[in-house]
Amino acid sequence: MIDLHYWPTPNGWKISIALEEMGLAYRVVPVNIGRGEQFASDFLAIAPNNRMPAIVDHDPPGGGETVSVFESGAILLYLAEKTGRFVPADLRGRVDVHQWLMWQMGGLGPMMGQANHFANYAPEKIPYAIDRYRKETVRLFGVMERRLADRDYLAGEYSIADMATFPWAKAYKILTLDLSEFPKVAGWLERIHARPAVRRGLEVARELSKPLDDEARTVLFGVGEPTPD
Secondary structure: EEEEEOOOOHHHHHHOOOOHHOOOEEEEEEEOOOOOOOHHHHOOOOOOOOOOOEEEOOOOOOOOOEEEEEHHHHHHHHHHHHHOOOOOOOHHHHHHHHHHHHHHHHHHHHHHHHHHHHHHOOOOHHHHHHHHHHHHHHHHHHHHHHHHHHEEOOOOOOOOHHHHHHHOOOOOHHHHOHHHOHHHHHHHHHHHHOOOHHHHHHHOHHHHHHOOHHHHHHHHHOOOOOOOO
């Protein structure tokens, strides 16, 4: 059994989708990021960067003590290794998946997150920041568009790179991106969303997701951090 420390956000969905795709038994341990639960000492013990998701695997490969993993990309790699699925065994295929996973982790996710923050949450509208991060997001969608010109998925076959990228890319409407400019990306989004395991993963604990109130905005975007208990 795997404990999934989770909240329904793009990074959380990466892991709920992967667990559903891989058919692994798991239980959800909610981490209410709008109430500061990511700063609790028991969570910091497994996720020292105070960010969810994180997992605790009570049945790790080879047996022995439980294994905890934080950072969504590292979790996806761990689960792929545990199951032998969604990362090719051959060197070139494996490298392809790894580099597109890192592309999402270091590029699309952070840039879309910053674009969303400055456009929709920052207390002061800063045109330079809004324009900078939106343009970078558009550039990255262009990278995807070119990549998908001759293949159905980012690394050829459906993989953890797609699981990582999909939850972020599907949020294009928040940034008012026009997918008519990216028809290959639009087709890719449709193919992935049609997968039953993906739809199940997106529904995991969806009822927990609510609009941010003042307390949540302070916790997530305010100066300073709550004191861990």
